[in-house]
Amino acid sequence: MSDKMKQIVLASRPDGAPRPENFRLEEGDISTPKDGEVLVRVHYMSLDPYMRGRMDDAKSYAAPVPIDGKMEGAGVGEVIASKADGLKEGDFVMGGMGWATHAAISAKAVTKIDPDTAPITYALGVLGMPGLTGWFGLTEHGRPKEGETLVVAAATGPVGSMVGQVAKSMGLRTVGIAGGADKCKLAKDHFGFDDCLDHRAYDDASSLQAALKDACPKGIDIYFENVGGKVLEAVLPLMNPHGRIPVCGMIAWYNEGGLGANAREGALTAPKLWRTILVNFLSVNGFIISNHWDRMGDFHKAVAPMIADGRIKVQEDITDGLENAPEAFMKLLTGGNTGKAIVKLI
Structure with missing residues (x-):
């Protein structure tokens, strides 16, 4: 094993x-795990839109990455040294390893996974934080009902x-919005x-609103908000009374700085937004999935069988090499990926 790590x-x-x-x-020396820690050789790391917010020195639900600090993110890999009960060399774990080839991390901060049950990359996507985010936001805040229309x-x-x-499995009409004809075909x-x-x-x-109106002849009951920008502007007037909007992300505004605090003036005025919420009795729920890790077991119980029997399909976009992570991340922020963005390190 090399005695050097990269981050x-x-x-x-x-x-x-x-x-x-x-x-x-x-490049630096590989850390030695302390009591209660494990040393992990990271095989795959996740790229996610929220990481853009961590790059800004702005008030948010989590502290920003400091200058010269390791970029944050989840990784999955093999334990190569352990000073913790319950984990041994050869075990596979998932946790906040950051953008790095190795991580010495508390055993309490990782989750053991079984590589024989599903590909280990699934712990970063369909069976991990992103999958939980979609399932929880839809079922808890979207409150879907058969026959309704969902836009995401x-x-x-x-x-x-x-x-x-x-949503489709629950009998809803599902309308997606994506960037490019190939992605729409994939959807x-x-x-x-x-x-x-x-x-x-x-x-x-x-x-866009005119096209959406044709695609949603009965209006929109649930809009799962990942994007903001012109998509939100197009959707909002088409929301049905008592519609629900789980607010997960605003990627169209992330590069404006401050998690969208300095978004283009007039793109969607506060009076227009709030009046629409008022007169249509909309439920708008912002949520951060890290507040709901306790639902992971429920999520796996509900979704894992659907993945196993093919009702839930998976798409991954894997980039080779830690050195290529910044380029892959920049592509992610402009929709250049197709499926879950992952970086392969080994």
């Missing part, structure tokens, strides 16, 4: 979209595809959406 740190805070110079690849943007991503497939042919609109084919919210 990617935040070299500087981005002004707008992240650029290569905001990241730095470093980023429909081929790990969250959106989970939302659409679970319908692979993930089973009833319809999917390519948001890049529409110049503004008004034209």
Whole structure:
């Protein structure tokens, strides 16, 4: 085993979209685990939109990554040294390893996984945080009912595809929004959406709204919010009375800084937003999935059989090499990935 590890740190805070110079690849000695810790050789690491928010020095639900600090994120890998009860060399675990080839981490901060049950990458996607986010947000805050219409943007991503497939299994009409004709085809042919609109084919919210109206002749009962921007502008006037909007993300605004705090003025005015919520009696629920890890067991019980029998399909977008993680992450923020973004390290 090499006695060196590699990691990617935040070299500087981005002004707008992240650029290569905001990241730095470093090499150093592999840490020795302390009592209660395990040393993990990371096989795969996850890339997720929330990481963009961690790059800003802005108030949020979690502290920002400090300058020169390791980029945060989940990883899955093999225990190569253990000083913790219950975990031994050769076990596979998932946890917050960060953008790194190795991590010495508390055994309490990792979850043991069985590589014989499902591919270990599933712990980062369909059976991990993104899958739980989609399932929990839909079932808890979307409160779906048979015959209703659901719209979800980023429909081929790990969250959106989970939302659409679970909703479809419950008897809803499912309409996806994605970036590009190929992704829309994937949404319908692979993930089973009833319809999917390519948001890049529409110049503004008004034209997208017209297309959505045709795709949702009975209006929209649930909008699972992953995107913000012109998609939210297009959807909002089509929401039915007593509609529900689980708010998961706002990727269209992340590169504006401050998690969208400085989004384009007038893109969606607060008075327009709040009046629509008021007069249509909408339920809008923001949620952070890290507050609901206790539901992971319920999620696995509900969804794992659906994955096993093919009712839930999986799509992964795997990039080779830690050094390529920044480029893959920048692509993710502009919709350049197809499926769950993962980096292979070994």
